[in-house]
Every structure is written in structure tokens, then in C-alpha cells.
Amino acid sequence: SSLEGLGLVMRTPDPADRRAQLLEVTPEGRAKFDEIRDDPSERTLRDKLADWDLDDIERLAALLHALNDES
Template identity: 55%
Template sequence: MEKEVGHEIADALGILLRRTTRTQLHRKLTEGMGEAVDELTYPVLSTLARTGPCSAADLAPDVGLDRSGVTRRASRLEDAGLIRREPDPADRRAHLLVLTEQGRRTVAELRARLAAHIMASLSSWPPDEAQDFARHLRRFVLDGPFA
């Protein structure tokens, strides 16, 4: 029984964690958000919102790109006024990527869209099951193999 549950969860996570699954979701969430906000720049915005100011090199592993890939996407976001570069107080040769107020509003809109998308997909679930799923998923993420 335990082995079956483990395999079932592993299979579901395999689908969930595929790059194509994430890209498809990011594309849907960013529709109509402007030229600079798309499935390529979404991870940079989202990660900056979670981590706070950081360098392109530090952001790269979380985004799944190398430093130059993050820098290219950050330049698009900077041109759109969503992020800015500030000198790194720990290393004057380096710069930190920082969300602007407009960038924070954009991330808030993206998160609201994501929450609505999730709620729509759970609309056929009984409310108590959806709440249980949310609680158990959070516990799995905090205490499970990704902790």
C-alpha cells in the first residue's frame, strides 16, 4: 500500500515538475500582461518576489537558467519598469535585481491569477477536501522530500 502511494505521488510530481507543464501555466497566467511579462520572464519576477533583492548569479539556480539567461530576462523587465538594478552593498562590482513598485503590483496580479486558476480547477471538489488538500500539500512541501 505505502509503495503504491509513493509511486502515485511520484508520478503526479513528475507531471507537475516538468518544465513544459510550468511553461504552459506561465504562458496562461501572463496572457495580456504586457510584452515584457511572459512565460520566460515570469520565473524571474516570481522568484524575486520570494527571495527579495539578489544578483542574477544568485537568482539563476532558482529560475533554472544560467546568469546570462537571467540577465537577458531581467533587462526586459527593467526596460518595462518592473525591476531595477542597485549596487550590491556587499560587492560594489555587482548589482542586485530589485522589484519596483510596478513590479510588485504585477507579481500581485500574477499571484491572484494563479490562485483563481487553482480555485477554478478545484471548483468541483467539496470545500473540505480542497482545504484538506491545501493543508496536506503544504505539510508535504515543508516536511517532505523537498524540505
Template identity: 45%
Template sequence: MTTEAAPQGDGPPSLPAETRAAIEALEVELSLLWRRARASSHAVSRSVHPDLEPAAYGLLSVLLNQGDMRLTELARCIGVGKPSVSRQISFLEGVGLVRKEADPRDGRAQLIELTPRGLAKMRQVHDGRQQAFHSLLAHWDTKDLTTLAALISRLNADAGG
């Protein structure tokens, strides 16, 4: 195996050939995983509501996992502009999955929260996703699962997530 470094230039810093090859192989596998995740995200979104976009499902997931929050906090959580989130929240409110309530800490602000219907639907979908994930990974060694989770966490942290 060669360890010659990549030439210096405008690209990434000089890396050994083995490291470059490993990063390229990882990129291929992550790209495939992300494509599959996007396709799954569309299907899951539609299971909540037939007209629901994956971006709106992401907002519902944040509310399910983190609880009620202001629109600006919600936008910051998912890294999207406030106008995009506002449009999605209007849709979600219109189909009865979220509602706006006065923020008890500041009556001028509003908290976005799941409605009982939204909470029930999200729990149902979340439970189904968990069951599918458990089925997919049940044959994996616990140590491998722990290692994979730690490595993905590290990748997310390095990516700013």
C-alpha cells in the first residue's frame, strides 16, 4: 500500500493515498445511505399526512423530541430560515398537527406545539420507524452498534450538527 501524499493545491490538505481512498469509499457509502434516507423520509412524511413534505416532518420530529418552542428556535434547530419554517408551520397548523400558544415567559411570543392529534400520529410513526430499525439491526453485534453510533456522533459534531 502506498502512503504518498496528495499534491498541495486549492483542494483539501495533503493526505496519504490510503486516507484519501478511505474517505472516498466512505463518501460513496454515505451518499447511498442519504439517498435511501431521503426516499424513506418521503414515505414516512406521507404516512403522517398525504401532503406533508419531509421538511415539515422534520419540524414535527423536533417538536416531538424537544418539546414546544418558538418559531425562531425551531428554525435554528433545523438550520433553515424563519420564512421556510413559518410556511411549513402554517401548513401543519392547517392540517391540525400543530398549534400556536402564547409563550408563558413572554406573552408577545408564541410557542409551537404538537396538537394531541399531531402527538399521537408522530408517536405512531416514530414507533413504526423504531421497530423497522430494530428489525434491520437486530443481528448486529452490540459493540458494532455502539461503535457506529459513536462514529456517527463524531461525524455530526465535526459537521457542526
């Protein structure tokens, strides 16, 4: 919902299953993604996480979300 509100993704009903929704990146979302991907500080973080186990990355993401929710 947040990404949709920011205009970064567009949600449409799945024609095969009306209970589901399809997400599509908007041109603005693609531009923002490319901008972040090309940022040197983002590359550094990506490089640091490259050797991490997926479970550890998911745990980090959950902790960061929890920290953000407390603000």
C-alpha cells in the first residue's frame, strides 16, 4: 500500500484469480529503483550482504522493520 501511495507500483486484479492482485512497477518506481541501485552507498551495503545467509538477511529486515515501527 505504501509503495502504491507513493506512485512506485500499480495494483491490478489478477484476471486468473480475482482474490489476488498483480503488482507492476511504474516508470517512477523503475527510475527510483535505478537511482538507489546506482548509489555508491547502496552498492557497499549490497556488497556487505552478498555473503550473508538469506535467513540472516530476513532476520535483519524484520529487526529493521520493528525498529522503524517504534519511531
